[in-house]
Amino acid sequence: MASMREGIGRAGLGAVSHGDAIFLVGGHNSAGPLRKLERFVPDPGKTRGGTWDALPDMLARRSYLAAVGVASRIFAVGGSADGRALNTIESFCPSGVEWEHWFQMPPMQTKRTLHAAAMGQDTLFVTGGFDGTRDMATTECYDPATNTWKWKDVMNVKRSYHAMCPASYVDERGERHSCLYSLGGQNRLDEHGLRALDSVEAFDLHSERWYDKAPLPEGRLGAAAGTLVDALGEEWIYVCGGSNGDETLCTAVRYHVRTNGWSDAPPMAKQRLGHVAAVQGNKLYVFGGFDGTEALDTFEVFDPIEGCWGSLLKMGVRDEADLEARDA
Template sequence: MFPRWQRPPPRSEEFSSWSLLQRVKPVKEKSGDQSPAMEGAVQLLTRDGHSISHNSKRHYHDAFVCMNRMRQRGLLCDIVLHVGTKEIKGHKVVLASCSPYFHAMFTNEMSESRQTHVTLHDIDPQALEQLVQYAYTAEIVVGEGNVQTLLPAASLLQLNGVRDACCKFLLSQLDPSNCLGIRGFADTHSCSDLLKSAHKYVLQHFVEVSKTEEFMLLPLKQVLDLISSDSLNVPSEEEVYRAVLNWVKHDVDGRRQHVPRLMKCVRLPLLSRDFLMSSVDTELLVRHHSECKDLLIEALKYHLMPEQRGVLSNSRTRPRRCEGASTVLFAVGGGSLFAIHGDCEAYDTRTDRWHMVTSMSTRRARVGVAAIGNKLYAVGGYDGTSDLATVESYDPVTNTWQPEVSMGTRRSCLGVAVLHGLLYAAGGYDGASCLNSAERYDPLTGTWTSIAAMSTRRRYVRVATLDGNLYAVGGYDSSSHLATVEKYEPQINTWTPIANMLSRRSSAGVAVLEGMLYVAGGNDGTSCLNSVERYNPKANTWESVAPMNIRRKSYHTACHSQRLLICYPPTASALDGGYPDDPLTILYTHSELEFVNSL
């Protein structure tokens, strides 16, 4: 008898791995829950059906948990990172696999690849320790207490996931008191998306931001960049003017010399004449500089010579437009067979939704509507009893209508348009006859002024602006529907006939798109039209383009994202001669030359 440890191995014919496999039954698939030991096991039959492939979903997790415990106990560690007074142990293979920075350090021909102790500079010790922990656990907590040290450390080690988490946290913390600081922090560390979002936040909340300590400490260049932006969101230019003065007065001795450069970026012509005289002209910091006096004179000329605004136009006369604000389409008033409405609806192009807003104080059908800056104007119209000279304006911020100065003439079925900040009203009907008179409203002074009359009386006329001129398109002169068009040049206060349209049209839709004047639908005296034509001002010619899907009149058009929006109520009335089955809006795509149904 041999001791057990001295016994010879069995003969191959008596026992072998193959003979054992021959005795093992093939694995059969079982229903129900698998045991933890079988979790992740995947059956894979060979030719004789006697093998499986095992894929454990927990393997990587369990392995890294084990390696992290070994790191914490100092087992098999082959690198010690020194930063400040802190020593952080780790495994090169783990750090190199998670961080491109460490991968380059430990795999290239650098001296650190052969060292067991490496000293790091320009990184926070606590942040480095958290990031090493993250390399083993894939978990990290980002908060107010560590984000300012964690983000630059993650950037250095090229741990983009942690860097993105830091940016996401900072983005969630934006408010007027810290957005400038976050913007500067993002710029320093090349976080482009965070920088863009923080800058956009500053522009959108400028009024609140301009009152913070961070704003008062901004360098001159950054202040100039902000107040020069077309995207600055302010209710009026007065807010920009006040912000500039407050910034200068925060360190008046060191900043008074910058006043001329700053005032060149304030859009003084957009301030009211009263504010210019009572606040700007009396400010000593402004009066001290001759360049500022020139800017003040320019602004006053813009008010006193409205007919010359086209010549005086520059970057300071251009209204600001808030970046990120959605375009809103308004449907105002209107009438049905039995009623005149004062309702107002707004369509948000960003959310693709209509919603009701405050109704006008007066019911108005056949009303003229236009927008100047942040206000919507409802001009004239018919209230079911008489034609109106009254005007009211809507402020979307306060959701309120306010009365404005009335026109000099009652007008319904009129054409309105805005040119160089002035509201023009042309033609229409005063209750007794068709009109050829025209007038304009200056919202800065609150006054209406008569301008030259058109050569033709026009009711149901449409007016549009193109290349600094007004165009009065078609209409009805009490005897016939018109194909004639007139152009108004404000510098010389003159209406001039241009080429006739291809069709007679009253109550048509008119809009400007990519330097062309489009006229769609309308009434030619015998029927409603679906034809569309456009005017080329350089060639003084009209040409037909794709027709609409449905004949239309008594509707309005607008432009958005290089498309024409044609707005028509779904319940059209006999008053306007519409069709009740019409869709609410259709879009005309300039590049495709076709109309498509929408909404």
């Protein structure tokens, strides 16, 4: 497999943590939407980022898509290409290194870009997004066992460009609650609302209903989020970067799932909008995005136990021709 050239900035991409690797899917650079699929295997050490490989391209160009691991496969869901919102889906098997045509997977019931997706109880849930006309509150889910899509409870707030991740907590009665959290985003048809939403809601996987949660300390759109576990085994959702409607942010906040409360977290090294996050080994990896000027070719890693971000690292590796030219 070919190595990826260093310095390729990307925003609006998707990421999936699968096995010991993180797969980066689609996105866009200055030339437009991308078909790229790349694999990053983190180094367990603290000084090196890890290894990168370029894998076969998708069939369709997709930016502002959602990427999710479903069973043993990686799904690229919706997104936009040439200004059009998509309802199509492509599936990739990491062991087979071959993309399936989108028509081999049933399409979503709605075209979506700037949406969010997550797995819950072996089911793929997709929320919100923009259908080409409006920002949406709808939720639909894909059941791999039946290969079908179904509508689910509508979110309380219409939103696109939001973050979504699973998390769980144990209540005072000792019962575990597993939920999917939808955080921030935007609703551009709400003329009287905030440019960047501070709204947070959780989809309870048992009752299959959305419930409002404590709002973000500051509204954020285009942020990235992931769930990490502290030294006591408590789950926290980290939300980093995005925009407050006026500027691109490097700041981060964290949400204590059990107590429904927010606190500040260490800021990233770079301002990022339209970036993506993935959790691997209880560390939060944040890739790419837009800093207000250009698409970024860097990533950074947060360790919740140490409570800090690592060094700013480049996405990808130089190919042999670049290395020879550099050393000449």
